[in-house]
Each structure stands twice: as structure tokens, then as C-alpha cells.
Amino acid sequence: MKKSTLFLFFSILFFMAGCSQQSHKETISGIPDPKTLNETYVSNPDQLLDPETVSDLNAKLSTLDQAGIAHIDVVFVKTIGELVPKEVAHELFNTWKIGSKETNNGLLILIVQDQKRIEFETGYGLEGVLPDIICYRIQQQYMIPYARLNDFNSAVTRGVNAVVSHLTSNPAPNLTDTAGMGSTELTITPPESLQSLTDMDSMYSSKEPGDIYSLILAIIYFIISIITGIALSKKASLRILIILFIFTAPVLSVVQLNLDHPVSWHNIRALLVAYTFLLIYTHIHIFLLSWISASSFKVGTQHEQYLKRRNTFAAMEWLTKVFAFPFLWLFWKKHQATLEALRYENINCEHCGTLMTLTSEDKDDEFLSKGQAKEEEIFSIDYDVWVCKDCELNKILDYSNLKSKARECKFCHFTTSLFSRRETIEQATTSNPGYGYDYFVCANCGKETKKQFIIAKISTSGSSSSSGSSSGSSSSSSGGSSGGGGAGSSW
Ligand SMILES: [Zn+2]
Ligand SMILES: [Zn+2]
Known part of the structure; x- marks a missing residue:
């Protein structure tokens, strides 16, 4: 049960992980790197930007790149499926290695039309001059208003202008012509004064659909x-x-x-579905099991019934906690109450039928052998001693502790053999497995036993050859990496 549930759980996880990995790779590789498009800076695979806008941007961004200020790539796609724009931006940035290796001055502007999302991904070197809050304000002030009107040419152009002017420390671009757009709310603020607490507030209180x-x-x-x-x-x-x-x-x-x-909400949903599935599965499994075993649980003495019932469900304790709702926690409570009753209630003398009494733990040692007392001492087996007052008959019942690591001693046969040390005789190599012995000492008779263990051969499949040959791109700047800096906005 434990194994099968675990197996199921992990297969579902791997399946889901596999699916998302697949579509992920396809999506990422489906977006062309502008560097491969004749040394340009704009990736416009779905032709969502006008050719004039693209050539305009290319001219501007090339100048900026040549000046060593920043390498900005603009990517505008219709869709990336259910992938998270921020993740895609991060991955594209690091796959394309935007910006120079020395100064890490890359910036990726990703716009995903169907998710109505703009993401800025900055290289380490730009994070200082272009902090997340500035990225966010540029998106909110210069891009989102146009994106909402489906005027993506203006959104991209103005966004890039704002970034360029911020990087070159010029005042914000002239936005006077936005007055005619109906979004007169736009406040024209010089970028330097953007950093204030109110900016942080607006950044975190922005409502997203999720x-x-x-x-x-x-x-x-x-x-x-x-x-x-x-x-x-x-x-x-x-x-x-x-x-x-x-x-x-x-x-x-x-x-x-x-x-x-x-x-993303998509990830959370996938987890919820998996959890719900496993929840229903464990409920059905455990209830079916207890229903099927119900009759066999009623066979034998109370002591035998106790052990059978306990051992059947022992491995499922964690399941009843992880999937406690709606019913398994109740099931586990009832299960434990049943066990308690089987162990402590109404044990009758086999000889005269009188109700027997349970001897207290500290007084039962006189009825136990030295080995049994040792087992109690090291918590491997707990003994209950029941005494009949009428015929002085006593009954000793053993309750093994499932969590105890003690093993049965080969010499005295009490469950008192405990692990003492591990000795490796031969280390594993890439061609041969190794081995050694675990030594156990009996807490009762003191004799030592040993058990061989095998060390698996050292695997060689782990070492991979590094690829890393570049396609010989002659771009002036390539090799940047991003640590996830930047910001995103939805429209
Ligand atoms: Zn009796
Ligand atoms: Zn022994």
C-alpha cells in the first residue's frame, strides 16, 4: 500500500513535470534570438509590430549597444501557452546571454499578447541603474496605457524610449501627445524621482487576475x-x-x-488536482481495505486481533495525516480506540472465566524472564501481564514496538540485538561493487553478530561532456546573465 501510493504519487508528479518541461522547451526554442536575425535587437515572430517600428527600434538599440550602455532585446509574441512570462523572460535572457559578459548590461523586454503581460528582465550589471521599481514605473507609465488600446507600436517605442532616456540620464521622453489618447491620467515624472514609498505601495497593491x-x-x-x-x-x-x-x-x-x-495559478491548480486525486484515492483505498479485512479482524484472541489490525494499518499512519480530510482522521481515531479496547478491556481467564486484572508496568517484571525484561527496557517489546485472582493463573501478552530497530538475537532469541558499528571492508570502484559488515551486539546475552552489506558500483553516467561551442555570432555583446531582476505588468 505504502509503496503503491508513493509510486502513484511520484508518477503523477513526474508526468506533470514532464509535460510542462516539454512544452516549455518547445516554446522557448520557438522564439528566434534577434542576434541570429541579422544582428538585430527585435524578435517579432508573429509580425505584431510594424516594419517601421522594428527598424526604428533596431537603429536606436544598435546605437545604445555600440556605446556600451546596454544591450536591449525586444521580444513580442502572440502566446507562450500557459507558461509564466517572467520564467520565459528569465530563460530567454540566460539562453541568449543578452548583454556583454564583462558588464552584464543586458535587458530583455518581453511582451506576451494573449496573457496581456509585459516583463523586463535585467542583467546583473543593469540592476543598479535600472532597479525593479523603475522598470515597473516605466511599464505602468509609458507602455500599459498604449497596450490597453492595442497600440503596441507606441507601447514598445515609448517603453524603449523611457528606458533609453533613463539609462542616458536624459529627462523623460516628451509625452505631450498622449493627451489626445483619452488617458490623461498619465503623470509625467522624471525617472529620478520615481523611487518613493508610494511607488512601492502601488507596486504591491496592483490587482492581478490570479x-x-x-x-x-x-x-x-x-x-x-x-x-x-x-x-x-x-x-x-x-x-x-x-x-x-x-x-x-x-x-x-x-x-x-x-x-x-x-x-502561476496554473502550477497551483496542477498541484491541487494532484492532491485531490491522491486524497480520493487514499480514502477509497483505506476504506476498501478495512471493509475487506473486517471479518478477518474478528478471528482469534483479542491479542491476535490487536496485532492483525495494528499491523495492517501501521504503514498508513502518515497517509491518514497527509490526507486527513474529510474522513481519514476520524478513521484513524476510531482505529486507535478499537486497538485500545482490544488491548486493555475484558480479558477473561481461560481456566475459570473470571475477569483478569492487568499488572502495572513497574510490578510486571517479576513475571517476566530476564530477556523479556531486557526487551521492555530497550522498548523493543512491551509486555502486558494479566493475572487471575481466583486461580492465580497469569497470562503474558507481547506487543512488539514497530518503531524499534532491535533485531532478534541468534543466540538467546530475544529481540535485543542492537546495531553497534559499521565496517567497510572494500570500497566500491567504477568496475566493482564494495562490501562491508554491520555489527550488532545483544543487550541481553552480549554476543555479537554481523551482517554483510553491499556498496553499489560507482556510476559513470553522471559525467557529461560540455558543449558550449557558440554559433560564431559576431554580436558586439553576448554572454550576459540575469539573476531574475526586472519587473512585470499586466494590462
Ligand atoms: Zn482463573
Ligand atoms: Zn542474545
Whole structure:
């Protein structure tokens, strides 16, 4: 059960990862690198920009590049499927190695029409002069208003102009002709004065379409984590800790992830679908199993029933916690109550039928052998001693601890053999496996036993040859890399 569930879980994950990887590669390689297009700076595969705009941009960006100020590539595509624009921008930047290797002065402007998204990806060297907040303001002020009117030629041209003028420390481009566009809201601010707290506010309060879904998701998750915390722990203080941890861990990691690789609603949806599927699967599996085994659980003595029931579900404890809702936590509670009853309730004397009494743990040692007492001492087996008051008959029941690492000793046959040390005799090489021995010492009789272990051959498939021969592009600047700097805006 444990194995099959794990297998299923991972196959689904790998399947999903494989799918997205495939379309990812295809999309990225489907966008032409402007450097390969006759040393230009604009990738316009879907002809969304006019030829005049493209040649205009090329002239301007070439001058900027020759001057060593920045290498700016503009990419305008109709669609990238369900991929995240920020991720694609980051990948294109690093695949094309935009900007010079020395100064890392690359900037990629990616516009995705169907997702209504503009992304700036900056090289390390530009992050200082062109911080994220400036990128964001340039998009908001000079590009988004035109994109909303489907005037992409103006959006791109004005965006590039604003970046160029910022980089060359000129005042902002003349925007007087925007008055006639209906978006008179545009405030013309010199780029230098952009950095203020109010800018940060507007950056973080901008509403994205995914926000409402994330909010609903967060509320659902919050409720689930509270109920899980209550189900998992009886102690109030521990419960609060569990709830806090379950609630904050993913929030923090998503926030952290979002900084470098934005998590899209698509990714969250895929995870939710996988989780829901596994949730239903484990519920059905565990309920079917308990239904099928119901009759076999009623065969034998209480002690035998206890062991059979416990061992059947022992490996599933973690599943009932990970997939606690809606019913598995209840199932586990009931399961444990049943076990408790089987172990501690109504044991009758086989001889006279009287109800027997359980001897307390500290007094039961007189009924146990030295080996059994040792097993109790090292927690490998717990013994319950039941005594009949009428005929003084006693009954010793063993409850092995499934979490104990102790093994049965070959000499005295008590479960008191414990690992003591590991000795490697021969190291593995690329041609031969190695081996060694694990030594165990019995806590009861003191005798030592050993068990051989094998070390797998050292794999050689890991070393790969480096490719890295460039296509001989003669671009003046190539070799830049980006650490994920830049900003994005939706229209
Ligand atoms: Zn009796
Ligand atoms: Zn022994």
C-alpha cells in the first residue's frame, strides 16, 4: 500500500513535470534570438509590430549597444501557452546571454499578447541603474496605457524610449501627445524621482487576475490547517504550533519562490488536482481495505486481533495525516480506540472465566524472564501481564514496538540485538561493487553478530561532456546573465 501510493504519487508528479518541461522547451526554442536575425535587437515572430517600428527600434538599440550602455532585446509574441512570462523572460535572457559578459548590461523586454503581460528582465550589471521599481514605473507609465488600446507600436517605442532616456540620464521622453489618447491620467515624472514609498505601495497593491483565486485558496488552506492541527494533537500548545507551521510554511515558501520564479495559478491548480486525486484515492483505498479485512479482524484472541489490525494499518499512519480530510482522521481515531479496547478491556481467564486484572508496568517484571525484561527496557517489546485472582493463573501478552530497530538475537532469541558499528571492508570502484559488515551486539546475552552489506558500483553516467561551442555570432555583446531582476505588468 505504502509503496503503491508513493509510486502513484511520484508518477503523477513526474508526468506533470514532464509535460510542462516539454512544452516549455518547445516554446522557448520557438522564439528566434534577434542576434541570429541579422544582428538585430527585435524578435517579432508573429509580425505584431510594424516594419517601421522594428527598424526604428533596431537603429536606436544598435546605437545604445555600440556605446556600451546596454544591450536591449525586444521580444513580442502572440502566446507562450500557459507558461509564466517572467520564467520565459528569465530563460530567454540566460539562453541568449543578452548583454556583454564583462558588464552584464543586458535587458530583455518581453511582451506576451494573449496573457496581456509585459516583463523586463535585467542583467546583473543593469540592476543598479535600472532597479525593479523603475522598470515597473516605466511599464505602468509609458507602455500599459498604449497596450490597453492595442497600440503596441507606441507601447514598445515609448517603453524603449523611457528606458533609453533613463539609462542616458536624459529627462523623460516628451509625452505631450498622449493627451489626445483619452488617458490623461498619465503623470509625467522624471525617472529620478520615481523611487518613493508610494511607488512601492502601488507596486504591491496592483490587482492581478490570479489574486482572487489565491485568496480563496489561502482561506481554504487556513481552515484545513486548523482542523488538521486539532486532529493531530491533543495538547493545546502543540496544536497551535502545528497550525502555525502548517499555515506559514507554504506561505513563506511561495513568497520566497515568487521572488525568483513566479508561481502561476496554473502550477497551483496542477498541484491541487494532484492532491485531490491522491486524497480520493487514499480514502477509497483505506476504506476498501478495512471493509475487506473486517471479518478477518474478528478471528482469534483479542491479542491476535490487536496485532492483525495494528499491523495492517501501521504503514498508513502518515497517509491518514497527509490526507486527513474529510474522513481519514476520524478513521484513524476510531482505529486507535478499537486497538485500545482490544488491548486493555475484558480479558477473561481461560481456566475459570473470571475477569483478569492487568499488572502495572513497574510490578510486571517479576513475571517476566530476564530477556523479556531486557526487551521492555530497550522498548523493543512491551509486555502486558494479566493475572487471575481466583486461580492465580497469569497470562503474558507481547506487543512488539514497530518503531524499534532491535533485531532478534541468534543466540538467546530475544529481540535485543542492537546495531553497534559499521565496517567497510572494500570500497566500491567504477568496475566493482564494495562490501562491508554491520555489527550488532545483544543487550541481553552480549554476543555479537554481523551482517554483510553491499556498496553499489560507482556510476559513470553522471559525467557529461560540455558543449558550449557558440554559433560564431559576431554580436558586439553576448554572454550576459540575469539573476531574475526586472519587473512585470499586466494590462
Ligand atoms: Zn482463573
Ligand atoms: Zn542474545
